[in-house]
Amino acid sequence: MGVASLALAATACGGTSSEAGNSDEGGEKKDMGLAIAYDIGGKGDQSFNDAAYAGLEKAKKEFGYETADIEPTDGETDADKVQRLTSLAKQGYNPIVGIGYVYGPAMEEVAKKYPKTTFGIVDSVVEADNVASLVFAEHEASYLAGVAAAKATKSNTVGFVGGVNIPLINKFEAGFKQGVEDTNPKVKILSQYLTQTAEEGGFSSPDKGKAAAEGQLEKKADVLYHAAGLSGQGVIEAAATEKKWAIGVDSDQYQQEALAAYKGYILTSALKDVGGSVYALAQSVEDGKPLTGTQTFDLKVDGVGLSESNPEFAKIAGLADAVAKAKEGIIDGSIKVKTE
Template identity: 85%
Template structure:
């Protein structure tokens, strides 16, 4: 086996969030365990067929395990894992059935609940915001946990929630400008804490919050230094 390979989600490396967390893990595997590694960036407007080709290429080259970062790899992972039964595959944020597939899923709603409690404790305007990258079930979990955390702490606090796009192909996870515009709109409506679950787009939310001197809550990685 050549070692560990990962294929990044939309937004790619440098998002200071979801993909960079995967990259940090890859680097740790290289340093601590001496793994040989490979990583591949996504392309704009890619299809399931493109993802399938990417995973196939890594498996064919002899990488083992091969990890797809993000739920968008689900259909491609299912197809490729069946063709390469001797390769172990991993997928983040989705469940793919297969003897050689590890599904890496998390309780996003639980961590988001704590973010909601923190937002409720910090707000002075009694209004907080949530920016979701794409309107999909995974991000609904972030929203639900956050809103419940706010509500249980202070039911009088208003939560403004919105999604940047309906599909990942429209750039919901990879457009800081969209994130910034959404946060600015929420800040105009008196939100003084904004939580983003939006990958690279979250950088725009943090930028808007910093400019307005309000709190932003990051996601997936420690975004304090932003």
């Protein structure tokens, strides 16, 4: 896997899994494995969090150790996250990964208290000697999604639905728009964000996603791309109901069992190998060379990409070739993808 090979080529220092259990606190030495703390929407979102869980399952199977995956609670504070991460560190899990930028402040605090534990955070950068910041080139995968949308549309109108209006999701929108415009400048792009803050449910409300998608479909959009976590299920449902195309995100949503009723209308998904990054961090700890610092997963190392699981992907005239050409351009640097 490209992600794992990139990550494991990095050099870093820190504790190994056998040192977990935290002599930091003077407690009994334990030997526990990977733990992940989910982002908003939790396990079962068929997208971001489930991608992380796939990485945990791979590590569990390969290394044969104990793992933990912990759900968030509604309306929780940074103090709740501090408590969760602290509890996992005290139990001796190593590494411990916060799935999502929301863990930033809590991880900064907890990582200082447990310097012999390796921590990871997805989609954010935390500066600490024992933290690996796992970040992705979402804009590159989104560019490819834009190319696909521009090739698939018949109405010359496509839509983007973002979960929360934050810089991270703005990257998805920027890449998508550029991909559409570079492929066919005549295509109109409708954009909508579900909420201004995560606390308002932008990543965890399929009903909000469905309502936004229905509004775009009424305006003649026939390809809808979402970057909205669990809310994206509503976008996919709305598109499928109207027999229009949806483009999934993070995981290959065509393959998700919970979305099987709509899979015929999931043209593709902008992939983000969260699972690969989680696994790579676990393997680095297992090998005694824990990753730290910023680890960037981009198109060049297969850290992001575009799925081709739906047979219809190959049947739309010029689509697969256009995506392949765009991918080549991004990797060789001839295409510079915007992040905002």
